[in-house]
Amino acid sequence: MFAGFMVNAWEAATIVAVVAGVVGFFTVARGAAFAAHALPNGAFAGAAGASLIGVNALVGLGVFSAAGALTIAGLAQRARRDVATAMTIVMMLALGALFLSQTTEYAPAMFSLLFGEVLGVNTNQILPTAAIAAVCVVIIGVLFRPLLLSSVLPDVAQAKGVSSVRMELAFLLLVALTTTMAVPVVGSLLIFSLLIAPAAAARCFTNKPGRSITLAVLIALVTVWAAIAISFQTNWPIGFFVGTIGALTYASGRIWVRYRSRNRLA
């Protein structure tokens, strides 16, 4: 399980889980699960387009997820955010379908972007993953207070002069960056699960932002580590275990909340 070729998988998954835990806290606090689904899923179009014109897939992913973030933020200024997100993801996917139709080589690579191939991560991919992760962490560090305020107490943030439009854009670009980092190594399905489930579960156990972020990171780490280990033993796909463990941790969080509130009433 810890053989040479597996080291890359452990490293990549660990980096992704840490960033996903932190970004996931903001995603859940803002109710932005749809955007966290739309950007990783739609960004595959960028990878398909990149292969069509012969540039690095990472560039395609980056450009497309950033363009997607800008489109969602732009449309959401004039319309409901969920509608803006839905229109953006279908446009991204439709462009992906167009790019795919013009190339014959891409179909298998497409499935690995969706479902991930963390066991096939090679050493060259670790450095870019770690570099983008570092950028994500620095951005969160710089914007931490206004981003936190606008995510948890939007009214107070507005009163204190924090621009909600700017924070929304910053947040969406952060998700775009996370997408660019994670999709090549773990796939869009996995990063989506890691952004939502650990952070949603963590919020059930604590209300304090600092603790909630720490807990989300820990849950995300345990989730991917356990998923890789079980997947290695059973040969079943990692995505299945990440999805299932995520759903189970969230379910236990909800049961905990119910148990607590019943005890408080008694």
Add this chain to the structure above:
Amino acid sequence: MNSVSIKSAAIFAPGFFANGPVHTALLIGSVVAVVSATVGTFTVMRGQSFAGHALSDIGTAGGAAAPLIPVPSIYGFVAVNVVAAALMDLLGVRSPRARDVATGIVLGGALGLAALFLYEDTTTTSNTGTVATVLFGSIFALQSSLIPVVAGFGVAALTITLLLYRPLLLSSISTDLAATKGVRVRLVAIAYLLALAVAVSLSALTIGAILSTALLIGPAATALRLVKRTGQALVLASGIGVAAVGLGVLLAYDSVSWTDNGQGWPVSFFIVALLFGTYVITLLVTRHQPHRNA
């Protein structure tokens, strides 16, 4: 390859009206567009676009499981979507944010299951058909034998929505108001989610997940910006949906003569681009206003 035909390409390329797959695509596409626009008008009003989109992905778990049982994939699709819709309702009733997260959790779990079933499909039955169809389903690959099934599910989704019309409309505008007027808000919400689950299963399986969401949200969101009365919005949305399907099929048919390799551009691209363009232009020309419905 076909440089002569590029120059001579008319608006209606030769054979457009005599082509079997084109007939089927136009017919099924129009049925799906009307059902999606009707159900979708309430999806947009209720702020459930995420659920509407998620169901088109969630159903793939059922579609991937169906060959293992084995049953026709449409039943797996509908069954999983109905269960998922019920779960979403159960998990996220409190606030829009809670609903968003609940939808995300159900979607994440279902995609995990889809990955597992897909893996089992490929190892035991060498069948990845459904997932590929749903992800990139083509309106041109439809079999005309599907028409009765599509029509049946379409009528079911339409009937539920129209039977619920008044209480659904009232509770979509204001749950509190609806509750004081004696509407059983919870029951209406669940019934509506069932209609949505059926409508999305139908469209995702026949025309693919991309078009499913595009036809559910695009026409309805555009129509709700342009007219005030919900009844008018339903009709306008259906019209926009049918027009986009017709025009998209026409452009895709013509596009075969645009490129040298004769590959053509995918029909889903044209339909989505038309709907997206219409929506963006509508946003730009109308003033910002919350959806008003009376």
